[in-house]
Amino acid sequence: METMEETIKGGLGNEACQLKLRAVHDTLYVLSGKWKIEIITSLSFGKRRFMELQREVDGIGAKMLSKELRELEVNELISRKVCDTKPITVEYELSEYGKTLRKIIDEMVDWGLEHRKRLKEGCRNHQE
Amino acid sequence: METMEETIKGGLGNEACQLKLRAVHDTLYVLSGKWKIEIITSLSFGKRRFMELQREVDGIGAKMLSKELRELEVNELISRKVCDTKPITVEYELSEYGKTLRKIIDEMVDWGLEHRKRLKEGCRNHQE
DNA sequence: CAGTATCCGGTTTGATACTG
DNA sequence: CAGTATCAAACCGGATACTG
Numbered sequence: 001m002e003t004m005e006e007t008i009k010g011g012l013g014n015e016a017c018q019l020k021l022r023a024v025h026d027t028l029y030v031l032s033g034k035w036k037i038e039i040i041t042s043l044s045f046g047k048r049r050f051m052e053l054q055r056e057v058d059g060i061g062a063k064m065l066s067k068e069l070r071e072l073e074v075n076e077l078i079s080r081k082v083c084d085t086k087p088i089t090v091e092y093e094l095s096e097y098g099k100t101l102r103k104i105i106d107e108m109v110d111w112g113l114e115h116r117k118r119l120k121e122g123c124r125n126h127q128e
Numbered sequence: 129m130e131t132m133e134e135t136i137k138g139g140l141g142n143e144a145c146q147l148k149l150r151a152v153h154d155t156l157y158v159l160s161g162k163w164k165i166e167i168i169t170s171l172s173f174g175k176r177r178f179m180e181l182q183r184e185v186d187g188i189g190a191k192m193l194s195k196e197l198r199e200l201e202v203n204e205l206i207s208r209k210v211c212d213t214k215p216i217t218v219e220y221e222l223s224e225y226g227k228t229l230r231k232i233i234d235e236m237v238d239w240g241l242e243h244r245k246r247l248k249e250g251c252r253n254h255q256e
Numbered sequence: 257c258a259g260t261a262t263c264c265g266g267t268t269t270g271a272t273a274c275t276g
Numbered sequence: 277c278a279g280t281a282t283c284a285a286a287c288c289g290g291a292t293a294c295t296g
Contacts, residue, residue: 017173021184023240024169024233030243041152045145050278056149061270066279087277100242104235105152111232112151115158118225178258189290194259215257216296
């Protein structure tokens with residue numbers, strides 16, 4: 001006979017876990033890469049040109065930016081619009097679908113802010 | 129004189145963007161690596177032993193699991209408890225601080241579920 | 257069981273230079 | 277400006293063997 005613990009692990013509890021793990025995996029697949037989430041965060045503030053993104057996302061090089069933008073475009077999270085200006089310019093923008101990532105981004109922003117507070121306090125305690 | 133757009137980009141709008149980008153960056157730093165979020169997702173369902181995690185997180189090897197667990201422990205997101213059983217066992221568990229990541233995980237689960245639905249529908253439309 | 261040590265190929269990333 | 281091409285370095289991560 002199973003213990004309660006075994007019942008949970010082997011039964012419904014585990015199925016829910018597997019389901020959620022797969023869901024997280026799917027999300028992570030789309031957001032894979034070192035820079036995608038930061039690019040999306042930047043774009044969540046509005047349209048951006050290539051160089052603007054490169055300036056805003058600290059540390060990213062043109063090659064990576066180009067590559068990750070293409071992947072985001074393939075997954076229909078952003079749109080790319082070439083403007084017919086003299087030196088050509090390109091505008092990137094979150095698609096409607098891309099905007100559905102907002103909640104994830106917001107939670108990450110919140111957590112990051114709290115985390116930094118926590119580190120500062122840890123620092124302070126250490127000095128005492 | 130600045131246009132409205134320049135005012136937004138160069139003024140408060142941009143500062144908010146920089147602030148949030150930094151926050152996201154901080155979060156991403158702690159969660160960096162291919163497996164951390166999935167490990168945390170798994171642990172959000174309760175305690176797990178090393179082998180249980182390896183079975184549950186699809187595709188991870190012992191080396192990576194070991195490394196990422198250590199990093200999570202250093203950042204105080206999980207706790208590691210060695211149990212004095214005959215063949216030694218180790219239990220990993222989300223710390224109280226680690227549990228604050230729950231909201232991020234939940235949003236990722238939700239998005240992943242919706243995303244999979246969307247892909248299925250896209251598939252169906254394609255067949256028509 | 258819970259890891260660590262080593263080898264090693266593959267992928268990712270960065271720096272630099274270049275193009276339309 | 278918005279990228280691409282190329283090379284080199286760094287890191288990822290699997291297989292295997294081994295330890296307490």
